[in-house]
Amino acid sequence: MTAARAADRARYDRATAHLDAPLAIVDLDAFDANADDLVRRAGGKPVRVASKSVRCRTLLERVLAKDGFAGLMSFTLAESLWLARSGFDDVLLAYPSVDRKGYAELASDPKLAAAVTVMVDDPAQLRLIDGARDGGTEVVRVCLELDTSLKLLGGRARVGARRSPLHSPAQLAEMARTVAATPGFKLVGIMAYEGHIAGVGDSVAGRPLRSRAVRLMQATARRELAVRRAEVVRAVRAVVPDLEFVNGGGTGSVESTVAEDAVTEVAAGSGLYVPRLFDNYRSFNGRPAALFAQPVVRRPGVGVVTVLGGGYPASGVAGRDRLPVPYLPEGLAYDPQEGPGEVQTPLLGSVADDLLIGDKVWFRHAKAGELCERFDSLHLIEGDAVTATVPTYRGEGHTFL
Numbered sequence: 001m002t003a004a005r006a007a008d009r010a011r012y013d014r015a016t017a018h019l020d021a022p023l024a025i026v027d028l029d030a031f032d033a034n035a036d037d038l039v040r041r042a043g044g045k046p047v048r049v050a051s052k053s054v055r056c057r058t059l060l061e062r063v064l065a066k067d068g069f070a071g072l073m074s075f076t077l078a079e080s081l082w083l084a085r086s087g088f089d090d091v092l093l094a095y096p097s098v099d100r101k102g103y104a105e106l107a108s109d110p111k112l113a114a115a116v117t118v119m120v121d122d123p124a125q126l127r128l129i130d131g132a133r134d135g136g137t138e139v140v141r142v143c144l145e146l147d148t149s150l151k152l153l154g155g156r157a158r159v160g161a162r163r164s165p166l167h168s169p170a171q172l173a174e175m176a177r178t179v180a181a182t183p184g185f186k187l188v189g190i191m192a193y194e195g196h197i198a199g200v201g202d203s204v205a206g207r208p209l210r211s212r213a214v215r216l217m218q219a220t221a222r223r224e225l226a227v228r229r230a231e232v233v234r235a236v237r238a239v240v241p242d243l244e245f246v247n248g249g250g251t252g253s254v255e256s257t258v259a260e261d262a263v264t265e266v267a268a269g270s271g272l273y274v275p276r277l278f279d280n281y282r283s284f285n286g287r288p289a290a291l292f293a294q295p296v297v298r299r300p301g302v303g304v305v306t307v308l309g310g311g312y313p314a315s316g317v318a319g320r321d322r323l324p325v326p327y328l329p330e331g332l333a334y335d336p337q338e339g340p341g342e343v344q345t346p347l348l349g350s351v352a353d354d355l356l357i358g359d360k361v362w363f364r365h366a367k368a369g370e371l372c373e374r375f376d377s378l379h380l381i382e383g384d385a386v387t388a389t390v391p392t393y394r395g396e397g398h399t400f401l
Contacts, residue, residue, distance in 0.1 A: 201280025
């Protein structure tokens with residue numbers, strides 16, 4: 001076990017000695033260091049915090065109080081309205097919604113309408129919002145999403161997530177004209193999330209050929225997107241000159257995204273917790289800040305212990321990289337015949353023989369905020385003490401998806 005990880009384990013065990021596992025923690029020293037690093041990487045452009053990667057109002061407030069951060073990027077309309085009612089005054093909903101009840105509330109409340117910006121990429125979404133107003137007359141702030149995918153072979157092949165249908169400058173400009181011509185809406189921004197750059201690690205341990213291929217793909221995609229995004233912004237500003245923001249990027253692409261003159265702000269969230277999927281980047285090295293502990297409940301034999309629960313897979317294509325990873329103590333691995341289980345998880349390794357019934361095994365989730373769907377609260381650790389226990393979204397009674 002490396003000295004640093006051994007020291008972290010000792011700190012976490014001391015800090016939570018009075019608490020029974022399962023439990024989840026956020027190491028505030030690591031969280032704050034990661035936040036500072038995101039600001040450094042953003043080079044003076046504001047960082048909009050992706051709330052789905054945090055899912056805890058206390059920590060959202062903590063990071064937004066830091067210089068260099070401005071605004072939230074939310075994931076459902078219900079969440080957006082809840083955050084705005086809670087005092088967050090700049091909430092960009094990053095995904096289209098068909099929540100008619102939510103739109104009726106948005107269009108009827110001046111405070112909410114001023115704080116929340118919704119995402120559209122199709123005239124049908126505007127019609128749905130209009131039909132849901134239920135008498136509300138507030139102007140709805142709108143953002144357009146640019147499809148960032150890299151299209152190859154004349155469009156027959158693509159690299160990147162299937163998100164917006166708006167890919168070309170002409171398509172974005174036409175949608176901008178539609179919004180501008182529709183009473184009750186105001187176009188204020190453009191968003192473009194380059195997930196194939198920001199969310200794909202380019203330095204995977206033990207896979208040099210894959211890593212080289214990813215870097216080649218990303219270099220090509222960055223060049224293409226930088227040119228197209230600039231053209232899109234020019235085309236949309238020709239329709240709406242007073243556009244407020246152009247949002248781009250993610251934790252893994254902060255430097256390349258902010259280097260584009262057309263981009264006014266960058267989005268990031270996972271870089272605060274640094275889950276295991278963000279270990280494989282050359283551009284930054286974050287500190288794991290969010291972990292969860294499962295208790296040892298059995299010792300089935302030599303070189304094996306069993307912990308309670310632990311089967312918390314992340315979203316995405318099913319695979320080993322979507323599983324939590326046993327982190328502390330070092331040297332534990334899943335039984336390949338079982339993997340992490342819903343109720344119990346056997347862990348193998350010689351270090352298992354040093355663990356006693358009731359000891360904690362610390363895990364890192366594959367993704368960031370999804371961990372908070374499993375726990376009602378987060379224990380915040382500073383040094384070797386829990387200094388606060390705060391609710392997650394779930395702990396406040398909200399499971400938005």
